[in-house]
Amino acid sequence: MPQQPAHHPAPPAGEAAEPVLPAEPTQAKRFGKTRTAQSTALLEDYAELIADLLATGGEARPTDIARRLGVSHASAIKTIARLKREGLATARPYRGVFLTEAGEVLAARVKARHRLVVDLLRAVGVPAEAAEQDAEGIEHHVSDLTLDAFSRFLEARK
Amino acid sequence: MPQQPAHHPAPPAGEAAEPVLPAEPTQAKRFGKTRTAQSTALLEDYAELIADLLATGGEARPTDIARRLGVSHASAIKTIARLKREGLATARPYRGVFLTEAGEVLAARVKARHRLVVDLLRAVGVPAEAAEQDAEGIEHHVSDLTLDAFSRFLEARK
DNA sequence: GTGAAGTTGTAGCCATGGCTACACTTCGTC
DNA sequence: GACGAAGTGTAGCCATGGCTACAACTTCAC
Numbered sequence: 558m559p560q561q562p563a564h565h566p567a568p569p570a571g572e573a574a575e576p577v578l579p580a581e582p583t584q585a586k587r588f589g590k591t592r593t594a595q596s597t598a599l600l601e602d603y604a605e606l607i608a609d610l611l612a613t614g615g616e617a618r619p620t621d622i623a624r625r626l627g628v629s630h631a632s633a634i635k636t637i638a639r640l641k642r643e644g645l646a647t648a649r650p651y652r653g654v655f656l657t658e659a660g661e662v663l664a665a666r667v668k669a670r671h672r673l674v675v676d677l678l679r680a681v682g683v684p685a686e687a688a689e690q691d692a693e694g695i696e697h698h699v700s701d702l703t704l705d706a707f708s709r710f711l712e713a714r715k
Numbered sequence: 716m717p718q719q720p721a722h723h724p725a726p727p728a729g730e731a732a733e734p735v736l737p738a739e740p741t742q743a744k745r746f747g748k749t750r751t752a753q754s755t756a757l758l759e760d761y762a763e764l765i766a767d768l769l770a771t772g773g774e775a776r777p778t779d780i781a782r783r784l785g786v787s788h789a790s791a792i793k794t795i796a797r798l799k800r801e802g803l804a805t806a807r808p809y810r811g812v813f814l815t816e817a818g819e820v821l822a823a824r825v826k827a828r829h830r831l832v833v834d835l836l837r838a839v840g841v842p843a844e845a846a847e848q849d850a851e852g853i854e855h856h857v858s859d860l861t862l863d864a865f866s867r868f869l870e871a872r873k
Numbered sequence: 874g875t876g877a878a879g880t881t882g883t884a885g886c887c888a889t890g891g892c893t894a895c896a897c898t899t900c901g902t903c
Numbered sequence: 904g905a906c907g908a909a910g911t912g913t914a915g916c917c918a919t920g921g922c923t924a925c926a927a928c929t930t931c932a933c
Binding site: 691695 | 748753785851853
Binding site: 788808 | 914
């Protein structure tokens with residue numbers, strides 16, 4: 558959804574175009590980051606699911622993915638196309654979806670992160686069902702720094 | 716972004732339209748919820764910011780809001796229009812933005828939730844800056860149940 | 874091999890939430 | 904009071920991610 562890039566028709570370009578750092582409010586950076594995160598979240602979810610399907614069932618068909626996520630197959634196919642564009646997956650017509658090297662890496666990272674978030678929520682007393690559910694949304698907004706902290710916290714109280 | 720509603724032209728409608736519960740996979744519900752959350756997140760952020768501006772500066776002008784969030788004023792105005800549509804804010808042309816009763820309530824809830832999330836992150840060892848930043852994204856995905864757990868956890872170790 | 878059923882892909886619509894460009898207030902200064 | 908700067912509003916574009924409808928392909932049973 559964010560399409561900041563590509564735009565900015567480059568200020569007049571003739572006249573030095575003032576190098577004014579717009580004194581970007583600190584809140585703005587956070588805000589932008591949050592908005593952008595949402596754009597990768599979907600790809601992360603797909604990568605994770607595809608990895609899961611391939612690992613267990615052996616096959617990741619668009620229809621399976623759509624059913625698991627509760628969206629129409631058309632939506633799934635559209636997103637799969639985007640996965641391909643981003644170099645995370647490969648898929649030949651009527652032949653199922655596979656992850657590229659990069660896709661595998663992403664999936665593994667996402668999966669590990671998901672577990673860590675769920676574990677932390679459980680550790681602070683969140684009921685299992687709520688932990689699973691909320692983790693789904695939370696995980697996409699957890700920075701590496703925070704992840705480290707979670708990890709240390711869990712380690713310490715083990 | 717989700718526009719599930721309004722659609723569903725109602726299945727044929729002539730023939731009983733099988734009451735088949737599609738055996739909705741549990742994952743689907745979580746997924747849908749996450750996707751939908753994103754749609755309210757923006758309104759929550761705006762409500763909170765407007766409340767903040769009104770409380771401190773006394774005025775909430777579209778341009779101020781835009782600057783604080785790092786978006787163009789046009790984008791801000793568009794979202795303010797949506798706030799109005801949803802009955803969360805009022806605004807007369809060239810006269811600044813105000814929150815309705817409902818908007819105030821939302822803002823207060825969001826603010827409290829934000830604090831709670833930040834406090835919890837800090838409590839498990841996340842550095843201050845990262846806590847603030849990640850909370851911005853996380854807060855929109857924290858259920859009441861989880862919020863309660865956070866609250867109890869913080870209380871217990873106080 | 875043929876046909877029906879299921880899967881896949883494409884086209885086209887809608888709302889959100891970014892953006893720029895341009896027009897129109899409003900306000901402060903002189 | 905007139906003027907220019909700043910703020911406001913509108914229009915129109917783009918990408919994402921939903922959806923339905925329809926067409927094309929595969930598969931499987933017979």
